[in-house]
Amino acid sequence: MRNKEMLLIPGPTPVVDSIYDALAEETRSHTDPRFTAIYKSAIEKTKEMLKTDGEVFVISGSGTLAMEMALVNTVQAGEKILIISQGFFGDRFIKIAEAFGIEAEVLQAEWGKQVNPSDVEEKLAEGNFKAVTITHADTSTGVVADLDVLVPLIKKHGALVILDGVCATAAIEEDMGKSYGEEDAKIDVILTGSQKAIGVPPGIAIVAFNKTALAAREQIKRVPAYYCDVNNWIPIMQDPSKYFATPAVNLIYAYEEGMKLVLAEGMENRYKRHAAFGKAVRSALAEYGMKALAEEEVAAATLSCILYPEGINDTEFRAALAKKGLVVAGALAHLAGKAFRIGHMGNTTEEMLETAVALIGETLVEQGLDVSTEKALARFKEFSLAKA
Ligand SMILES: *Cc1c(COP(=O)(O)O)cnc(C)c1O
Numbered sequence: 378m379r380n381k382e383m384l385l386i387p388g389p390t391p392v393v394d395s396i397y398d399a400l401a402e403e404t405r406s407h408t409d410p411r412f413t414a415i416y417k418s419a420i421e422k423t424k425e426m427l428k429t430d431g432e433v434f435v436i437s438g439s440g441t442l443a444m445e446m447a448l449v450n451t452v453q454a455g456e457k458i459l460i461i462s463q464g465f466f467g468d469r470f471i472k473i474a475e476a477f478g479i480e481a482e483v484l485q486a487e488w489g490k491q492v493n494p495s496d497v498e499e500k501l502a503e504g505n506f507k508a509v510t511i512t513h514a515d516t517s518t519g520v521v522a523d524l525d526v527l528v529p530l531i532k533k534h535g536a537l538v539i540l541d542g543v544c545a546t547a548a549i550e551e552d553m554g555k556s557y558g559e560e561d562a563k564i565d566v567i568l569t570g571s572q573k574a575i576g577v578p579p580g581i582a583i584v585a586f587n588k589t590a591l592a593a594r595e596q597i598k599r600v601p602a603y604y605c606d607v608n609n610w611i612p613i614m615q616d617p618s619k620y621f622a623t624p625a626v627n628l629i630y631a632y633e634e635g636m637k638l639v640l641a642e643g644m645e646n647r648y649k650r651h652a653a654f655g656k657a658v659r660s661a662l663a664e665y666g667m668k669a670l671a672e673e674e675v676a677a678a679t680l681s682c683i684l685y686p687e688g689i690n691d692t693e694f695r696a697a698l699a700k701k702g703l704v705v706a707g708a709l710a711h712l713a714g715k716a717f718r719i720g721h722m723g724n725t726t727e728e729m730l731e732t733a734v735a736l737i738g739e740t741l742v743e744q745g746l747d748v749s750t751e752k753a754l755a756r757f758k759e760f761s762l763a764k765a
Pocket residue numbers: 387388439440441442466512513514515516541542543544570
């Protein structure tokens with residue numbers, strides 16, 4: 378790999394050489410058939426990954442644009458949504474709703490925990506929610522949402538399910554063809570970004586709408602957006618040689634290559650690999666006395682929020698790791714300084730994570746802790762993919 382550093386943050390994630398090569402291909406006209414064929418392939422592969430019978434939108438932007446696109450095309454000003462929040466990114470929907478005059482009620486989990494399904498049930502029974510947002514893996518806490526419980530509950534009450542998959546899509550099961558209990562209890566909208574579990578540089582926003590979500594768009598007379606009105610993009614997604622706004626040509630090359638890698642590995646294999654990565658990293662770090670914020674049953678496969686043991690200074694710890702070529706992220710909000718976040722997703726390899734465990738151990742020893750790197754590596758191997 379061409380990378381000089383290991384970028385193990387919850388996105389962007391390590392980029393492999395074939396994706397860099399794609400990115401560096403000659404920039405062509407966005408209407409050149411050689412480009413539009415690649416764009417078409419990127420769209421088709423995205424549909425295949427999410428198994429949707431609706432439309433996918435692959436456009437320039439970050440995950441936040443994808444969140445906005447999901448919301449403004451399904452819910453109007455004055456209508457109400459329920460936000461199931463398991464941390465910082467769940468809360469982001471509050472701000473987006475506010476910006477568009479959408480009423481929002483929030484069910485906030487304690488950081489590190491899932492929202493209680495009976496609270497969701499109770500809220501939904503109050504009625505009149507047009508949509509419910511779920512953050513699949515909250516990047517601030519490392520907590521995963523339980524779709525098997527939430528999706529049927531929400532559909533029973535007739536609301537749309539909007540799933541923020543920014544830290545999950547392509548790594549934790551997301552299948553728009555899957556029925557949760559009832560025949561038509563399906564995820565209606567999935568949104569994500571290119572730079573997390575898909576492993577492509579930042580810059581591509583991905584949104585998928587099923588037929589129910591597309592019908593919701595049709596009921597809205599005037600969407601308070603232009604660039605992210607799905608109706609402006611449907612003709613382009615169906616025929617990428619048409620023009621609405623110039624696509625990020627080189628990023629589309631890179632994204633299409635990323636999608637090839639995702640599909641070549643296979644979704645089931647990716648779900649298994651990420652689950653193994655999460656367990657291996659957390660159990661290895663636990664050997665150092667570093668506990669994950671989330672209990673293992675609710676911990677995300679893609680990233681972990683790890684609490685510091687006594688006596689470790691966040692800034693010094695992460696600076697020492699960076700000097701060794703390992704970049705991890707600080708924690709957000711009230712956890713800042715008390716925890717760090719490590720990504721284990723996308724094109725990250727088992728070798729990289731093993732090296733990371735060793736470097737973290739070395740650094741803890743240098744900073745005065747009595748820990749055993751060997752024991753941690755043994756734990757890592759116990760849960761690693763080879764054994765899964
Ligand atoms: C990173 C992230 C976002 C925001 O994505 P950007 O690409 O930074 O705009 C939203 N939701 C989740 C769950 C994320 O992890």
